[in-house]
Amino acid sequence: MPSFDAKIDPDLVEVRNAVDQTAKEIGTRFDFKGTSAAVELKEKEVTIYGDSDFQIGQVMDVLLAKLTKRNVDVRFIDRSAKIEKIGGDKVKQVLVVKSGIDSDIAKKMQTLIKQSKMKVQASIQGDTVRVTGGKRDDLQAAIALLRKEVADVPLSFDNFRD
Template structure:
């Protein structure tokens, strides 16, 4: 048995679940009475969603439908980065929503500070867009997971590879 235990902290979106949520939202929009005849659509373009509709009110309604489908499928809304609502072709409006994948340097440093200030006998290191936390005691690692969850980091974090 290894003397050191570790886990990784990552932030990612399950793209297959996101595709399923988009398809369900489009089906609901196609069948709802208040969207009859509207030019509402949701498209996934690489690392961003493009939502368009007739006006701002309908765009917000499309976003509400999309959000409800995403939450039902277990996709966190914390990893969405909203752009401004901009005019599009034939008197419609469009909004681009960026998908945050990975932990950026600023948030990684915040998590590092939380771990360092905890006074637990663990260490953390930034590895690209994820963090590795290691220590001898598994209980300390579990306490660290609880502290990070309660810290209110503005990303949806997953704790994987607990060994």
């Protein structure tokens, strides 16, 4: 039976390269000289350090530009974290690199497919959603529907089988 998997899977090597390039640019730019501006990657967390909220925003702009240049979708970065003080006049922000579909989005995808009345079924399997159907054309229509309706996360479609 034809099927495919929908998942959120960032290329962590490219994310690391973008963070390294950002750190290198911060070290050479004149407006960051003598400041505590820095960026580092640990596991799936990017931490941005700076002297002020404005400087955090500048480092964030540089990071997003480097991610875009390396063909990494910026929707992988969860920017909802608050900027927190770490002593003196220093601040930091921890950004999480999204990986895997959380249960709310998976349920939303499952109900979208059910409501579309297509001849396909969606099942949640851990952090992926597997869609199975009788015909390849139905699966391609399901991919088009998911790309259109679930635009706030960078979905990738893998494991397409006939």
